[in-house]
Amino acid sequence: MTEYGKALRANDTPIPGLTVWDLPVHGDNRGWFKENWQREKMIAAGLPDFGPVQNNISFNDAAGTTRGIHAEPWDKWVSIASGRIFGAWVDLRSGPTFGAVFTAELDPSRAVFVPRGVGNAFQTLEPNTAYVYLVNDHWSPDARYTSVNLADETVAIPWPIPLAQAELSAKDIDHPRLADVTPVPPRKTLVLGAGGQLGRALRDSYGDSPDVEFAERADIDLGAADLETARRWRDYDTVINAAAFTAVDAAETPDGRTAAWACNVTGVAALARIARAHAITLVHVSSDYVFDGTAEQPYREDDPVSPLGVYGQTKAAGDQIVGTVPRHYVVRTSWVIGEGRNFVRTMSSLAERGIDPSVVDDQFGRLTFTSEIAGAIRHLLSERAPYGTYNVTGSGPVMSWADIAKRVFALAGHDPDRVTGVSTAQYFASMEGPVAPRPRNSALDLGKITSVDYSTADASTTLEQYLRQESPTA
Template sequence: MSMEFQKKLAGAQTPIPGVVIYDLPVYGDNRGWFKENWQREKMVAAGLPDFGPVQNNISFNDKAGTTRGIHAEPWDKFVSVATGRIFGAWVDLREGPSFGAVFTAELDASKAIFIPRGVANSYQTLEDNTSYVYLVNDHWSPDAEYTFLNLADETVDIPWPVPLSEAEVSDKDLGHPRLADVKPMGPRKTLVLGADGQLGRALRKAYDGDASVEFAGRQDFDLLDPASYTARHWGNYSTIINAAAYTAVDAAETGPGREAAWAINATAVSRLARIAAEHSLTLVHVSSDYVFDGTRTEHTEDEPFTPLGVYGQSKAAGDAIVSTVPRHYIVRTSWVIGEGNNFVRTMAGLAGRGVQPAVVDDQIGRLTFATDIADGIKHLLGSNAPFGTYNLSNDGSPQSWAEIAADVYELSGAERSVVSGVSTAEYFKDKAAAPRPLNSVLDLGKIKATGFRPRNSKTALAQYLSASQATV
């Protein structure tokens, strides 16, 4: 096979999902040839995943017929030939429906191939003095977990140009298991932080049974302890969902509260953002309507930050930090209701005791049930929606807190008319309280455009109370 010069950079899909073979432009004349073996801007534009290589390795073989593999490694690779020619064989050893899929091709200096984590690769040299180069996005370690397949496996039946009986092969490679005995390589994991909070518990239910999702409460991952960020091998992860936050709005106005709010909502977030950027992870971060002052009738994702208090300021800082991560989703919510103590449960309890409450009636917004946030996050990740910021609350007509309280009373069998309204200024008169946005209505058009439809807030409220009463 003679090498073709000046081909156009282009990728072609193979039978193995995620494995893409590329034609590389090679420029040659009587002196030899030159190529851009790795050119990030051009290759990403041509469809190559921006997989963040951190190490460049070279393998040299002095004899034709030298055969290596079949090894599935816990990182992504981009392989190209420097000199000579190779026959490559790739077998999907990942969990899933494509397990056992095979692709083979000859590579010279004008070809390259991208191999995702868990796809096994093997190379047989077709010429003497052959060398090939590979970029990887994790540092090589002798302790790394590999998955192997026997070179002579009858199931995949690789058509080696040089029969294995005549090839240079290591005894170790000949001793690897057949396909029926291979343990598939699991996917990279998703780490959920703040897994014991309202949203964390909803995410546990949303991902119930998914072994690739790992949940960490405060005892498992202390956001305030720098050691937490270095204790994991981040190459084993693809995604971090940060469901942890400091949310004590009024306490944040005190000295200790201000320090805690900034430590958790900004400093810890900056550490997570750095990890995500360095390891090409997707970072999901939950934001708040408190990053706005509430003077607009509806808040879009691109509205400038105008926080009124310390809590909102610390959340806005976290949002700004996360927005610098190449792969990020900022999910902005309002008036979150989940398991544990919350406004809805409080009103239901008052209704049961016959209390006639005065509730704020000049703050307008929509409830956001934690189950809908969890479902929205799962949708964004599962649908490969464009990275960026997404508003996510429940849908329906905006309401005041007093109107929601009246709905709770009615659904609890009490008279809605016993709930009276009071202004924010009156309610917090002579109390130490943080300033609050009066309008927290979020525009949901962007997340709806991805195919996600939040539940109507009244429907979600009725279902929430029905489930709560069923567990009492």
């Protein structure tokens, strides 16, 4: 008999993420009423915001009707509209709880949240039982479904009505034993822009993870019209967007402006739509160029943006779009150094070749090595830090480009006085073609990333280590 008057409450089970819910049911002489699914109240009480897209009802004529055990690639909210069931759940996800079992009786006053990869089964205890379930994906012929036999001796489910006397489908009878089941893998992570400087650092960081995929532009083009069908996106938990148009001067040309907006805004908007539709965590890399550089102190994450050039405008627009995704991290950085051609390698080469460079001395910031950005991204994701924007640069003193060049010369065993400091205007005076305006102050405040227990390394120390690795005599 349905129990009336309970408060809305979640009850944990031995299977991680599987929760049994007490539902308030209000009854009188006419029957009863309940809120079977109430997003605001249930999320406040601890239910994941799993975003259901389909509501199904399984009506069962006779007691003893038995269905399952099926682990579909989606989350499920199970409740009873009429009658009563014996429910059984088996964890079929890869990991230490594979094979764990939980059983419980459900009537209209109890519901269950079943996370993706947990096998779900039930047996009706009364005739005319209506079993209701909401899911957060549509059936797809490309989806993989994992099942285990209802009579498996290992899981040993104590069915109230023996299976020999129950109503079963031929398909359920033929499902494999647990020993023959391949565990359901976790949802995947996709790294876009995997061929770039940050992409290569993310390969180094995640290269040993079987559930991380890497895509270069030839694999997935952010500007392609078919981006939203380029993958079965429901299979992904996280997308790290390391792809961007970063040629700041080229962005000031007509063709470059078009390309920058297409990649940094239009493509990012498509990714944001995908992330919202499929409950994906979107990680997006931003830039100090969203600021005009006039501040007298390091920029905080919540400081108003005011980009000077096209590149900065596109990055600022992309940040705003990503901010509409419920699960997002915007990682804002500056003065990036990674594998391939970069400022540090150029200065080191000039020092070795006996060339004395003129270097800008009126722009200030900190170097950020791509390994640092990759480490911060992995930390934010693994620690489930609060969503939002985080500044990530090297720590230590704020320096000018000329200061850093002198440091490179000194570390390479050359006279730092060979470097001449010049203004930005002097440096670009003789250059042909459009030149993007640069922020004078590119220093970013690191208090927020530190508050989630990630401390970036001193940029000068990392620079020394980088040059030591680059040296053929190291």
